[in-house]
Amino acid sequence: MEKAKVLILAGFLGSGKTTLLKQLLIEERRKGSRPAVLMNEIGSVSIDSDAVPGDIPLSELLNGCVCCTLQDQLERQLLLLCQQHAPETIIIEATGVAHPIDILDACLSPDLLPFIKDPLIISVIDSPRWLKRENMSIQSRMLLTEQVKHADLLLWNKTGSVTEAEREQLLEDQNRLNPKVTALFTDYAKVDNSLIRSLSSHEKGDYQTVRIGEQLKVKTFIHTFSGPVSKERFEDWLRNEAPDTIYRMKGYMQFSEKPGTVLMHYSYGLPQYEPEFMKKPLRIVIIGEELDKDELSSQLNRLVE
Numbered sequence: 001m002e003k004a005k006v007l008i009l010a011g012f013l014g015s016g017k018t019t020l021l022k023q024l025l026i027e028e029r030r031k032g033s034r035p036a037v038l039m040n041e042i043g044s045v046s047i048d049s050d051a052v053p054g055d056i057p058l059s060e061l062l063n064g065c066v067c068c069t070l071q072d073q074l075e076r077q078l079l080l081l082c083q084q085h086a087p088e089t090i091i092i093e094a095t096g097v098a099h100p101i102d103i104l105d106a107c108l109s110p111d112l113l114p115f116i117k118d119p120l121i122i123s124v125i126d127s128p129r130w131l132k133r134e135n136m137s138i139q140s141r142m143l144l145t146e147q148v149k150h151a152d153l154l155l156w157n158k159t160g161s162v163t164e165a166e167r168e169q170l171l172e173d174q175n176r177l178n179p180k181v182t183a184l185f186t187d188y189a190k191v192d193n194s195l196i197r198s199l200s201s202h203e204k205g206d207y208q209t210v211r212i213g214e215q216l217k218v219k220t221f222i223h224t225f226s227g228p229v230s231k232e233r234f235e236d237w238l239r240n241e242a243p244d245t246i247y248r249m250k251g252y253m254q255f256s257e258k259p260g261t262v263l264m265h266y267s268y269g270l271p272q273y274e275p276e277f278m279k280k281p282l283r284i285v286i287i288g289e290e291l292d293k294d295e296l297s298s299q300l301n302r303l304v305e
């Protein structure tokens, strides 16, 4: 049996991993290959799994981060995927707070060796966030650095608004942290899949363990809206009231100004909306540091009209 190639998508919350995943799946389909996806989200509700078409085997690890609590489960799920579906490629989208080497460790268990080859770490970095990382907590900064340092392929993503001088800075950081890496400047994580196929992983050095859970204080919670909210007031809330330690929000909402449900993505200060045509519960997952759940819930409840 042909061993499956494993791609580990690493990168901080909201950096563009799901955007890359969708493109990789389209490309895998185009070349007639059999991909499978393993997703890990720290919330108890999977939102990203909608990105995976229904006929592609998908395994989900919810409610925890691979690097902290779910390593055994990741191993088991990988084994099951291999035994049940014999995929040619397995794409692992880890939570934005996972340490890439921990995921790699789980992939390298002896039980899995007959089934998988070449785990490759693709780190998707939110370039504007990287450039302003001094505003983040020390643990988050360390994690970002580790994601750059251990990447086999590094995507400096969201470079649409990055200046030439900032690109120079990114290259300098890259040369300092991971001089051998193959790196690209990308927008919406657009990358030629033939490049990924041609890559081979390099030796991983020692790494500094960053266990997220307690230390990073990245927390997640789910807020359920009882009805439509005012879009204008929601965006006012984002601009003026929402704590800037919210890294990411994602979920389904309805706005009183316009009928229909939207999938709302929020990362690094900007909301984006996509129409959603299926009936979905009006709930969002909020991920951030030092969040006061009760305070946030009452602020969000006040937006319901």
Ligand SMILES: Nc1nc2c(ncn2[C@@H]2O[C@H](COP(=O)(O)OP(=O)(O)OP(=O)(O)O)[C@@H](O)[C@H]2O)c(=O)[nH]1
Pocket: 011, 012, 013, 014, 015, 016, 017, 018, 019, 020, 048, 095, 096, 157, 158, 159, 160, 186, 187, 188, 189, 248, 265, 266, 267, 272
């Ligand atoms: N402006 C801009 N937005 C982008 C780019 N790449 C992705 N996005 C948007 O950023 C948001 C987050 O992207 P995702 O692909 O969901 O990020 P992720 O890393 O999977 O996020 P988590 O699953 O929360 O960790 C989405 O609204 C994307 O459309 C980019 O290059 N430029």
